[in-house]
Amino acid sequence: MKSVLDNITIVLVGTLFPGNIGSVARAMKNMGMQRLCLVSPQCSVNEESFRMATSAGNILRAAVYAGTLRDAIADAGYIFGTTARTRRWRPHIFPPQMGKKAAELLPNNKVALVFGPEDRGLSNEHLELCNEVISIPAARGGKSINLSHAVIIICYEVYRAVQGEVSHEKARLAPAAEAEKMYDHMRGALLEIGYLDRQNPDLTLGSFRRILTRAGLTKEEVQLIRGVFRQLLWYIRKKS
Secondary structure (H helix, E strand, O other): OOOHHEEEEEEEEOOOOOOHHHHHHHHHHHHHOOOOEEEEEOOOOOOOHHHHHHHHHHHHOEEEEOOOOHHOOOOOOEEEEEOOOOOOOOOEEEEEEHHHHHHHHOOOOOOOEEOOOOOOOOOOHHHHHOEEOOOOOOOOOOOOOOOOHHHHHHHHHHHHHHHHHOOOOOOOOHHHHHHHHHHHHHHHHHHHHOOOOOOHHHHHHHHHHHHHHHHOOOOOHHHHHHHHHHHHHHHHHHHH
16 A cells, blocks of 8 residues: 655665665665665665665665766655754754654655765755755764664654644645756846856855745746746847
8 A cells, every 4th residue: 555655765875885775775664665766876785785674675676876866856846955064054954843844745745855975964065955954963972873873763753743644734846856947047047147156156046945945836836936037038138
């Protein structure tokens, strides 16, 4: 029987160790999740991976691969990224808040939970592609949490919230691939009118991203905003 948890994809970016991939698969299976995507892994899925996965070998065999995070999240309506570092420019939420929000989204949307490489985590560029950033609190002096431990904490909060039968659902949101095309049009139009710095256009565009991604745009809203900037580009080029 299909579960709303089937709408979740665990995305691992640049994973370094095959055993961690197996441990992540094991954590996923324990929390009822099946979809695993590996973005440019720095290791192979091997015997160690399957040994650490125990009974979750099916998840490893069904894992999909992507060259970039943008490709990996293309069909997701909402993306949660994880970080162990405080970033002043980007507010974060904690796992229980994320679990509740994910449970509301899952009946109508695909959700991606994104984890970075073990040594440095997700980059700022990766986090710009995420609707929200999750931080797992730890005691003072504690070092970063092992990748599979972080995955089980996050997946548990989603599983717990889903089992709690959240009563209200979020509208169907636009897939990330469509939102990224909208941002491409925004970037092009704002560059043409000189609003963005050509040396670093994504610095200011990132502020727009954070405003709009927090809103969780529907497909119709993305089409509306994209249409405005597409028309603006047409008008600018016609006049030049």
